[in-house]
Amino acid sequence: MKAQIVRLLQHHQQLFYAFIVVDILIVLLHLLLGNSNVFFHLDFEQNLPTFYQSFKLIGFGALFVLLGMSKQVKLEIKSFILPLGLFLAFLGIDELFQVHENIYRIFEIFDWLHPSRIVEASMRLGYRSSLWILYYLPFIFLFVFWCGYWLRYFQSKMKGNFGIIGLSSLCFFAVLLAEILSSTGSYSDGIYFWLITLEETAEMLLGSTLILVGCKTLQRYFR
Template sequence: MKNLLIKLLHHNTRILQILLFFDLVILALHLTFGSTTPFFHLDFEQNLSTFYQSSKLIGFGMIFFLLGLSRQVKLEMKSFILPLALGLIFLGVDEWFQIHENIYRVFELFEWLRPSKVVEASMSMGYHSSLWILYYIPLFLIFAVWSGYWLRYFQSKLKTNVWVIIFSGLCFLTVLLMEILSSTGSYSGATYYWLVTVEELAEMLLASMLVFIGSKILSK
């Protein structure tokens, strides 16, 4: 089974092409039918786009996790692929259950991190967007440091795919920027629609790029 999965990941470029194709199909359905049919709208939950993104993240996350436990994978490789696998699975579960949108409920239990205090402090500094981004800042920093370390470590294996690294970084920044802008409540319905569209597209593309990078490393 594991050998079969490794052989599958050797076709990492084809996997990326297939994922990008479906990313664009989901986008096209949103642009064509999303305004009248919630099932295709990228900003609605537990619909086609949510199922697709969650399945992609959790599916490849589980494949990477299974391979990461294999004795055939060196210890140094395990320390890369297992965190990546768990990260993809977490993002997939978060996507389906919208954990980030409700994370503030957990912090109600901590006096100094209660939403009311965080909102008050952030608004005093001029921040008027999504609360969950503030709570996720530590995770963003960990991801940035972890990504920087391993991309440098694997640069010889990815040197022919520098565009993937650059594009992934741009997608990550785009997701954050679009989320901040779209949640301010300062834009018209039409502008909000396009902000959300760009955000969700960048999110899908980022997931596909992470899958490609993981597949590329494991296939070496």
């Protein structure tokens, strides 16, 4: 098993290309068949895109957490790889069980964070998009801070990872922007379809690039 994991890490570039090919195939199936078959539609749940993305993220998230706890990995890198693994696993679980779309139900028991209060306050500020983004703001800010810190770190010490983290950050903001725009209800069905396509494509690319940077970082410790 260890030999297979080492081989997987050492061939991280080929793994990334394989993920990109599958990502593109998923998007093409959505474009060609999505409107006639929800099993391929990126905006529906419990279908091919959901299962593919979820298991990809959960699988590598768990692997990174497991490897990150190894004594072979130095402490400084543990502080990168363990949060990365947890983040990937969380994204995968969120995708599989639609946690973000139902997160408001948890806050219905808190009067000061009740969805009705949050919606009312956000509308006064001119925000009329997805409610889950507001509840996820602490995690979004944490991810932005995390990316900023490691961008600086990799720029000076591991330049190969710098561009990958930078691309991941762009994908993350593309996901948020497309989600905010698509959930306003202000666009035609055609534009909404392309916004969803952009959002989900960026989300898949985000997962693939984060897996690449995780494998690339760990491969020097497992040979």
